[in-house]
Amino acid sequence: QLQLVESGGGLVQPGGSLRLSCAASGFSLRFNNIGWFRQAPGKEREAVLCISRSGDITIDADSVKGRFTISRDFAKNTVYLQMNSLKPEDTGVYYCARLRGVCGDPNVEYDIRGQGTQVTVSS
Numbered sequence: 001q002l003q004l005v006e007s008g009g010g011l012v013q014p015g016g017s018l019r020l021s022c023a024a025s026g027f028s029l030r031f032n033n034i035g036w037f038r039q040a041p042g043k044e045r046e047a048v049l050c051i052s053r054s055g056d057i058t059i060d061a062d063s064v065k066g067r068f069t070i071s072r073d074f075a076k077n078t079v080y081l082q083m084n085s086l087k088p089e090d091t092g093v094y095y096c097a098r099l100r101g102v103c104g105d106p107n108v109e110y111d112i113r114g115q116g117t118q119v120t121v122s123s
Contacts (some may be wrong), residue, residue, distance in 0.1 A: 001025065001026050001028035002025070002027055002097065002112050003024075003025050003026060003112065003114070004021075004022055004023070004095075004096050004097065004112055004113060004114035005022070005023045005025075005034070005055075005114055005115070006021065006022050006026055006094065006095055006096055006114040006115065006116060006117040007020070007021045007022060007023070008020040008021050008117060009094060009117030009118045009119045010118075010119070010120070011120045011121075011122065012066060012086055012119070012120070012121055013121070013123050014086060014087055014088060014121055014122075014123055015085060015086065015123070016086050016121070017082070017083060017084045018083050018086065018087075018119060019080055019081070019082050019083070020036070020080065020081040020083070020094055020096075020117060021078055021079075021080055022034065022036070022078060022079040022080070022081070022096035022114060022121075023048070023076070023077065023078045023115045024078065024079070024098075025077070027098070027112075028074075028077065029053075029072055029074060029077055029078075029079060030053065030074060031053050032053055032098050032099070033050060033051070033052045033053055033098070033099040033101075033102060034050065034051055034072070034079045034094050034096055034097070034098060034099065034102050035047055035048075035050040035051075035096065035097050035099050035103065035108070035110070036048045036049050036050070036070060036079075036081045036094060036095075036122070037095055037096070037097060037113075038090075038092040038093065038094045038095075038119075039092050039093050039095075039116075040089075040091060040092035040093075041092075041100040043092075046061055046092075047060035047061065047106070047108070048064055048068060048081070048094070049064065049068055049069075049070040049081065050058055050063045050070070050099070050103035050104065051070045051071075051072055051079060051103070052102070052103050056103065057070055057103075058103035058104040060103075060104065060106075064083075064090075065088070066083060066085070067083065067084050067085045067086075068082065068083050069081075069082045070082075073085075079096060081094065081096075083119070086119075086121045087121060088121045088122060089121075090119060090121050091119060091120050091121050091122070092118075092119060093116040093117070093118055093119075094116060094117055094118075094119050095113050095114045095115070095116035095117070096113070096114050097110035097112060097113035097114070098110055098111055098113075099121065107117070
C-alpha cells in the first residue's frame, strides 16, 4: 500500500521547535520528490519546503527561511521537517505529499498525501 504518514505535531509556544516526520511506505523516497505543505483554517494550501529525488531543496514559503529545514533518512524512508522559532502564523495542518511534478512549481500536483498533523503555536 502506498502511503505517507505524518507525526510530530502538537501545541508549542512561540519561539519553540517541533520536528515533523513523514514516513513513506510502498515506495522509496530515493526516486521521488517530496513536499511539505500546510493549510491554516480558511486559507489556501501553502507549499513550505520540498526535497527532490536528487536531494535539492526548495524553499517555497519565504516566511520559513532561516527557520525551517527539510531532511530525509533513506534507511527509515522518512522525510523530516524541522521547525524552529515557531510563530503563531505557522499554525495549521501540515502534510507531506509525493509530487507528480518538480519542486518549486506553484501548481504542482501530488498523487499521494498523508493525513496531516496539527501544529498549533500559541502561548
